[in-house]
Amino acid sequence: MDKLHTHNRKRSEQLYGEALEHIVGGVNSPSRSFKAVGGGAPVFMSRGQGAYFWDTDGNRYIDYLAAYGPIILGHAHPHVTEAICRAAQTGTLYGTPTELEIHFARMLKEAIPSLDKVRFVNSGTEAVMTTIRVARAFTGRSKIIKFAGCYHGHSDLVLVAAGSGPSTLGIPDSAGIPVSIAHEVITVPFNDPAALQEALNRWGSDVAAVMIEPIVGNFGMVMPQPGYLQELCAAARRNGSLVIYDEVITGFRFHYGAAQTFAGLAEQEAGEASKLYREIEPDLTALGKIIGGGLPIGAYGGRKEVMEQVAPLGPAYQAGTMAGNPASIAAGIACLEALREPGLYDRMDRMAARLAGGLGESAAHYGIPLTVNRIKGAFSTHFCQHPVTNYDEAQDTDGEQFARFFRLMLDRGICLAPSKYEAWFLTSAHTDQDIDLTLDAARDAFREMNEN
Ligand code: PMP
Numbered sequence: 001m002d003k004l005h006t007h008n009r010k011r012s013e014q015l016y017g018e019a020l021e022h023i024v025g026g027v028n029s030p031s032r033s034f035k036a037v038g039g040g041a042p043v044f045m046s047r048g049q050g051a052y053f054w055d056t057d058g059n060r061y062i063d064y065l066a067a068y069g070p071i072i073l074g075h076a077h078p079h080v081t082e083a084i085c086r087a088a089q090t091g092t093l094y095g096t097p098t099e100l101e102i103h104f105a106r107m108l109k110e111a112i113p114s115l116d117k118v119r120f121v122n123s124g125t126e127a128v129m130t131t132i133r134v135a136r137a138f139t140g141r142s143k144i145i146k147f148a149g150c151y152h153g154h155s156d157l158v159l160v161a162a163g164s165g166p167s168t169l170g171i172p173d174s175a176g177i178p179v180s181i182a183h184e185v186i187t188v189p190f191n192d193p194a195a196l197q198e199a200l201n202r203w204g205s206d207v208a209a210v211m212i213e214p215i216v217g218n219f220g221m222v223m224p225q226p227g228y229l230q231e232l233c234a235a236a237r238r239n240g241s242l243v244i245y246d247e248v249i250t251g252f253r254f255h256y257g258a259a260q261t262f263a264g265l266a267e268q269e270a271g272e273a274s275k276l277y278r279e280i281e282p283d284l285t286a287l288g289k290i291i292g293g294g295l296p297i298g299a300y301g302g303r304k305e306v307m308e309q310v311a312p313l314g315p316a317y318q319a320g321t322m323a324g325n326p327a328s329i330a331a332g333i334a335c336l337e338a339l340r341e342p343g344l345y346d347r348m349d350r351m352a353a354r355l356a357g358g359l360g361e362s363a364a365h366y367g368i369p370l371t372v373n374r375i376k377g378a379f380s381t382h383f384c385q386h387p388v389t390n391y392d393e394a395q396d397t398d399g400e401q402f403a404r405f406f407r408l409m410l411d412r413g414i415c416l417a418p419s420k421y422e423a424w425f426l427t428s429a430h431t432d433q434d435i436d437l438t439l440d441a442a443r444d445a446f447r448e449m450n451e452n
Contacts, residue, residue, distance in 0.1 A: 007411055009043060011056040016041035031068070037403040037418045043410070048075025050429035053415070061415040062434050066425035068417065069217070069249050070289040073338050074429025080293045083334035087327040094326070101324045104333050108291070108299065111257045111336075112247075114281040118301030119310060120324040124248035124288030125153025127298035128211070130310075130318045131284040132157055134300075135209035135242045137309040137316035143206040145199055145241075147190040149219035149391025149421075150212060152246050152286075158211070160185040190216060190390045191224060193231045200239045209242040209284075210235075214259040217249035219394035219421045220380030221373045229280045242306065248288040248298070252336065253425075254376040255345050258285065293335030295328040341428075348377030348426040351435050355379075355426075358439040365443075366450035368401070377426035381405070394421060401449065408445035414438050 019026035027033045027042060034042050043061075047054045051074050053063050066072065073080060101120065109115045121127050132144055132155075144157060152158035160170035160182045170185040172178075186203055188195040190212075200207060214229055216222035236243045250259040260280060284302035291297055301307060309316040322328075339345075356374040359381060363370035369385040382388045383401035402420035409416055414437075416424060 007055075007057070007059040007413065009041065009055060009057055009059065012044040013041040015044045015056060031417070031419060031422075034418050036399070036420070037406045042418070043415070050074040050076075051427055051431070051434050059413065061410070061413050062430070062438055063415050063427070064424040064438075065415050065417050065422075066427055067294065068289070068422070069253065069425055070292060070294050072253065072290050072425070072427055073293075073335060074427040075294075077293075077335075077338060077429075079338045080331050080334040083293070083330040084295065084327055087330040090326070092325060092327045093322065095321070098324070098326055098329070100326060100329045100333065104329050104336075107333065107336055108287070108301070111252070112261055112285065112301075114260060114283075114285060114303070115301035116304035117307035118299050119307070119318065120329070121298040121300065121318070121320055122296050122322050122328075123153070123298045124246075124286060125155055125298070126320070127248065127286035127288055127300040128152045128158060128244075128246055129155035130316075131244045131286050131300045131302075132209065132211070133318065134306060134309050134316050135244060135284060137314065138306045139208040139240065139242060141206050141208035141241070143184050143186060143203055143208060145186045145188060145196065145203075145207055145210045147212055147216075147391075148187050149190065149394060150216060150246070151218035152211060152213075153248075156181045157185055161187060189392065190222065191228055192390070193228060193235070196232060197235055200235055200241070204239050207236075207239060207241040209244050211244040211246060213250065214245045214247065214280075214282075215250050215254075215262075215375060217253075217378070217423055219391050220382055220388050221375045221378050221423050222389060222394070223373075223375060225389065233280055233282070242283040244284045244286065245282040246286045248286055249423075251285075251287040252290040252339055253378060256336075256339055258287075260285070290335065290339075291332045292328050293331030293333075295331040296322070297328040297332055338428075344428050345376065348428060348430070351430055351432065352377045352379055352424075352426045354432075355424075355435045355438060358435075359442050362439065362443045362446050366446040368446050368449055369398075371397075378423045380421070380423045382420070404449055405445055408448055409441055412441035412444060414441045 016026050034040050044056045045053045046056045052060050054060050105118045156177045159173045161173045169183045170187050172182045186199045188199050233243050247258040254262055283306050286300045288298040308314050311317045356372045356379045360372050371382040371384055373380045383398035388394050399420050
């Protein structure tokens with residue numbers, strides 16, 4: 001078995017210095033900076049293969065970041081790579097429709113039956129942003145309800161934090177968002193049906209849509225409590241509001257489908273699976289990440305009469321020079337084809353169970369409070385004693401302990417996302433030996449945390 005290493009990352013430090021001169025903050029997405037884990041140079045990666053990537057100093061890491069979700073097959077999966085190469089050789093952009101787009105739309109519809117019609121865009125942000133516009137166009141209403149701690153990309157409307165209670169309007173979470181826009185958003189706590197009902201009572205006839213991550217991936221992996229999504233959908237419908245599921249993370253993450261078609265979820269919420277599916281079917285769904293096979297993509301879709309609001313059929317405008325580009329579509333098709341391999345999701349589930357269980361045992365052995373929220377092949381590690389079922393509970397965890405753990409793991413060749421809120425993602429490329437190495441590293445890290 002490979003030995004655990006302490007890594008020298010001199011070249012990353014050098015590159016970070018250079019990057020700071022030319023790229024704002026040295027990174028092209030703030031979540032890549034190490035700000036939330038004590039600062040300093042992020043690791044500059046230069047190559048990936050399967051479950052590993054290598055930094056510019058030549059250190060190898062077992063990758064649980066999976067690029068924040070998309071790399072579910074591991075890096076440079078041959079089937080996806082071949083599809084991308086083929087697309088590159090035949091022209092990457094035509095500005096015309098292509099046959100592959102139809103094929104891919106069909107694949108998505110087969111996997112997620114609530115998608116009567118889809119539209120491809122270039123990112124999760126774009127997909128979510130457009131679902132809101134379409135919901136507003138369809139209902140003629142302007143406000144949306146979202147849930148505290150759920151992240152839906154960086155468009156104005158969804159970068160809004162909670163006001164002081166479910167009946168208050170939001171405040172901008174970022175500079176540059178007018179208060180008037182934030183006032184179109186109401187933020188309520190996740191897993192709290194009464195708070196949602198209160199908001200609907202207060203703002204009812206103005207609410208175009210209720211937007212949710214049906215299984216949360218952005219403040220740790222958090223399941224909806226049994227019955228919560230059904231109640232949410234029913235309350236929204238009574239109010240004449242649409243339901244939008246942001247499945248940018250959850251799409252194809254737990255099984256070949258989305259959270260809305262996740263049998264485990266339906267079963268957990270008691271019996272009659274097919275009936276439950278229908279009850280929790282959203283009007284609109286946003287997708288991204290995994291469906292691009294590692295290339296930029298987003299997609300949104302849903303009920304036919306709602307989607308028919310979109311130009312050129314309807315009055316809601318949405319367009320894109322790069323939308324449905326042949327390379328992203330080819331990579332997405334190849335990724336989904338590979339995900340159909342029998343047993344693939346079960347393998348990720350089994351490895352994640354062993355890893356999450358082992359982390360819990362090790363932490364307990366060294367007296368470190370740790371709550372692990374696992375859903376199939378994805379889980380989050382919260383340094384706390386209490387369960388994490390909403391954003392308040394996720395915030396009330398020890399960020400310094402996480403930062404410590406993150407760095408100790410990185411020095412031992414295990415790469416996690418540099419934030420206490422992000423998930424660990426298994427890929428189909430991880431092996432049992434990788435899990436063993438990771439558990440060895442974690443044991444060592446917890447021991448060191450316990451000693452000082
Ligand atoms: N929705 C969710 C649930 C996400 O997790 C993210 C990205 N982390 C987005 C939307 C935005 O996607 P993108 O980064 O592709 O714009």
